[in-house]
Amino acid sequence: MKRVSLLLVLLMLIGAIGASAQEEVTLRLSSWQWEDPSYLPFWQQTTEAFMEAYPGVTIERFSFPLDQLFDRVDLEVAGGTPPDIIEVTGFNVFEYIDKGVLEPLNACFEGTDIVEKVAGQDSYAVDDMGNIFALNLSARTLALWVHQPMFDEAGIDVPTDFESFMAAAQALTNPDEEEFGLVLTNTAHSRLYEGVLIMIVGHGGHYTKDGQPAFTEPEVIAGVQFFKDLFDAGVMPRGIDGAGSQWPYFNSGKVGMTIDGPWYWANLGIASPEVQSTVTIHPLPTDSARPTGGPNNLVGIAAGGSHKDLACEYIKSIATTEWGQVWTNNSGTVNPIEGAVTDSFLMDNPWFQTFAEDGPNFVPVAAPGLEVYHGDVVRIINNRLVEVLYDDRPVEEAMADLQADVEEFLEDAM
Amino acid sequence: MSTSRSTLPWLLLAPAGLLILAIIYVPLVYSALISITDAHLLRFSSAEFIGFGNYERLLARNRLATSLWRTFTYSAGTVVLSFLTGLFVALLLNRTTVLRGLTRTLLIIPWATPWLVVTLIWYVMFNPQIGPINEVLNLLGVLEEGHSWLYSSQTAMLSIVIATSWRLFPAVTLILLAGLQGIPPEQYEAAEVDGASAWARFRYITVPGIRTVSITMLTLLTIWSSKLFTMAWTLTQGGPGDATRVLSVYTYQEAFGSNRLGRGSALAVISLLFSLLLVFVYLIVLRRDEEKSEA
Numbered sequence: 188m189k190r191v192s193l194l195l196v197l198l199m200l201i202g203a204i205g206a207s208a209q210e211e212v213t214l215r216l217s218s219w220q221w222e223d224p225s226y227l228p229f230w231q232q233t234t235e236a237f238m239e240a241y242p243g244v245t246i247e248r249f250s251f252p253l254d255q256l257f258d259r260v261d262l263e264v265a266g267g268t269p270p271d272i273i274e275v276t277g278f279n280v281f282e283y284i285d286k287g288v289l290e291p292l293n294a295c296f297e298g299t300d301i302v303e304k305v306a307g308q309d310s311y312a313v314d315d316m317g318n319i320f321a322l323n324l325s326a327r328t329l330a331l332w333v334h335q336p337m338f339d340e341a342g343i344d345v346p347t348d349f350e351s352f353m354a355a356a357q358a359l360t361n362p363d364e365e366e367f368g369l370v371l372t373n374t375a376h377s378r379l380y381e382g383v384l385i386m387i388v389g390h391g392g393h394y395t396k397d398g399q400p401a402f403t404e405p406e407v408i409a410g411v412q413f414f415k416d417l418f419d420a421g422v423m424p425r426g427i428d429g430a431g432s433q434w435p436y437f438n439s440g441k442v443g444m445t446i447d448g449p450w451y452w453a454n455l456g457i458a459s460p461e462v463q464s465t466v467t468i469h470p471l472p473t474d475s476a477r478p479t480g481g482p483n484n485l486v487g488i489a490a491g492g493s494h495k496d497l498a499c500e501y502i503k504s505i506a507t508t509e510w511g512q513v514w515t516n517n518s519g520t521v522n523p524i525e526g527a528v529t530d531s532f533l534m535d536n537p538w539f540q541t542f543a544e545d546g547p548n549f550v551p552v553a554a555p556g557l558e559v560y561h562g563d564v565v566r567i568i569n570n571r572l573v574e575v576l577y578d579d580r581p582v583e584e585a586m587a588d589l590q591a592d593v594e595e596f597l598e599d600a601m
Numbered sequence: 602m603s604t605s606r607s608t609l610p611w612l613l614l615a616p617a618g619l620l621i622l623a624i625i626y627v628p629l630v631y632s633a634l635i636s637i638t639d640a641h642l643l644r645f646s647s648a649e650f651i652g653f654g655n656y657e658r659l660l661a662r663n664r665l666a667t668s669l670w671r672t673f674t675y676s677a678g679t680v681v682l683s684f685l686t687g688l689f690v691a692l693l694l695n696r697t698t699v700l701r702g703l704t705r706t707l708l709i710i711p712w713a714t715p716w717l718v719v720t721l722i723w724y725v726m727f728n729p730q731i732g733p734i735n736e737v738l739n740l741l742g743v744l745e746e747g748h749s750w751l752y753s754s755q756t757a758m759l760s761i762v763i764a765t766s767w768r769l770f771p772a773v774t775l776i777l778l779a780g781l782q783g784i785p786p787e788q789y790e791a792a793e794v795d796g797a798s799a800w801a802r803f804r805y806i807t808v809p810g811i812r813t814v815s816i817t818m819l820t821l822l823t824i825w826s827s828k829l830f831t832m833a834w835t836l837t838q839g840g841p842g843d844a845t846r847v848l849s850v851y852t853y854q855e856a857f858g859s860n861r862l863g864r865g866s867a868l869a870v871i872s873l874l875f876s877l878l879l880v881f882v883y884l885i886v887l888r889r890d891e892e893k894s895e896a
Contacts, residue, residue: 258857261642261643261857261860262642264642264643264645265642265643265645265862266645267646282643282860283643286641286643286644286860287643287644288643374752375838375840375841424729424730425729425730425747425749425752426728426729426730426749426751426752562858562859563858563859566854566858569840570840570841570842570843571842573752573840573841573842574754574841574842576752577749577752577753577754577841578753578754578755578841595662599658599662600859
């Protein structure tokens with residue numbers, strides 16, 4: 188009898204352990220924004236709310252800076268242990284879709300109105316079969332940031348086209364005082380790719396045409412040439428290699444203009460409140476005035492994840508107007524769900540008006556037709572752009588080489 | 602009894618041998634195996650055997666040849682500059698005993714500095730707007746406006762060679778100094794009595810005296826510099842264009858930039874063969890030197 192009782196106790200213990208093991212689930216959520224004060228409230232609050240709603244579920248942070256995160260995620264994917272929920276950028280999402288890293292969300296979204304409520308949800312990060320792979324969390328465009336006191340002092344207007352852009356940049360540059368008319372990234376960095384793209388879009392082109400590389404098209408040549416003319420005119424400091432060196436120049440109050448996205452507002456406020464208080468934001472000073480942009484942050488479920496149902500529940504839980512407002516209000520970037528940008532937000536943040544008005548007019552940053560290879564394409568393009576800027580290579584010649592580079596790359600990649 | 606005696610040494614060697622096998626050779630073989638597949642980092646489990654497809658594709662493109670040439674240029678430049686600088690400083694230190702200890706200590710600083718910190722130091726040094734190198738050249742009237750050292754394909758390679766040599770030359774100095782101090786002073790005294798010039802003393806006493814350490818040092822420098830990744834990646838990311846795309850950077854770009862693990866592994870195998878070639882040359886030179894010494 189004693190033995191039977193002991194056996195029963197043992198069986199109950201094993202059962203209890205088994206049951207608790209079933210209940211205790213850890214979801215891993217990878218994002219580069221866990222340490223970013225602008226985005227942390229959204230992630231922290233949504234995960235806490237989810238863990239409260241699902242006792243026994245823990246959401247663990249898989250957190251690295253942006254430039255390291257995807258190397259780590261890729262290795263986890265290769266090892267067969269991907270994070271359950273993956274935040275992706277508007278650029279690498281295409282490669283993740285192409286390589287089957289993300290799970291289609293159609294079944295997850297079934298019975299919800301997410302696709303109707305989230306702008307662009309049925310067109311971005313969607314494959315030819317209509318499979319939706321990620322929830323759009325933010326859309327962004329770029330605009331012209333103007334340090335108004337420099338313009339007032341020089342007695343010039345904010346530029347509205349290429350000609351007035353060049354004239355203003357030159358008028359505001361004063362090498363003796365180390366003042367520059369403009370600061371833009373001008374070394375091999377994704378911001379160089381986009382900075383030049385803005386000029387190309389201003390001439391009515393893109394890096395591709397009908398899905399094919401179009402680097403020798405007149406619009407591309409003209410756009411690259413305009414960027415080089417600005418660079419050669421000495422209106423921008425050299426060696427600017429991304430936000431890390433671009434922002435401090437503008438923050439210093441000694442630069443008249445920069446081109447950036449809404450996320451810069453909070454950073455400028457922290458680094459230089461006095462400059463922030465005198466900044467005005469305008470449409471891009473190009474002939475077309477069309478901004479580059481598109482979905483910037485998306486979140487999806489790893490196809491190789493172990494808890495796809497729970498991951499789906501989390502994604503559904505954050506696709507609400509309330510959480511969209513938390514995102515928008517804290518980050519200053521637009522969450523594309525209906526009602527995420529409130530009137531009170533726009534009244535409190537008048538600087539945001541240009542982004543709100545220009546947003547829908549955006550031209551996608553990733554070259555249409557080459558989205559899957561975006562990272563490689565950016566690197567290849569930047570290599571040639573740097574030669575144009577720093578080695579004085581004629582634009583036509585460098586673009587012809589670039590055309591050959593990209594065609595060769597595509598041939599290898601297919 | 603004799604059998605157990607003959608197997609005992611093997612048994613004793615086995616743990617170390619297995620460890621070396623597991624740590625060094627298994628990854629090498631694994632990498633070689635990946636190089637004959639179309640492995641992509643994001644769909645690794647579905648990699649398929651493609652024979653020498655990766656190698657054929659690499660050899661069909663100019664990029665590999667260019668990258669090998671860049672590796673050779675970077676390596677040769679670094680070896681020459683760091684060796685000559687190290688030799689010069691070692692000769693200076695050998696002539697004086699004043700503050701030799703302090704100088705030696707100061708010399709170790711670059712050598713002891715982590716590579717990443719060295720890249721940050723030189724990133725600032727070469728900065729076109731605020732870099733001290735441009736400031737000095739401006740003051741001397743050599744340059745009128747800031748030169749973009751790291752962004753011009755004319756100077757990017759030179760810049761990373763200078764930065765790498767700065768990090769490596771102290772090791773050369775310390776080792777050559779040890780070699781120089783091993784040369785008996787009587788040889789110099791006798792040569793002076795015979796009226797030998799400073800150049801003749803250097804040519805016929807100093808050079809033979811440090812010949813063996815120099816060969817070792819030159820070979821080590823060649824092997825080190827041919828494998829270096831940090832400088833070329835952190836300072837220039839292989840650019841501008843492909844001006845500094847040495848083999849290690851090319852391998853990284855393929856394997857982790859483009860996620861083409863198969864092709865990246867093929868490049869890693871080619872790098873290995875390149876290093877083996879250098880080691881082979883080293884062994885031949887060392888053997889010849891030993892034979893010459895014995896003769």
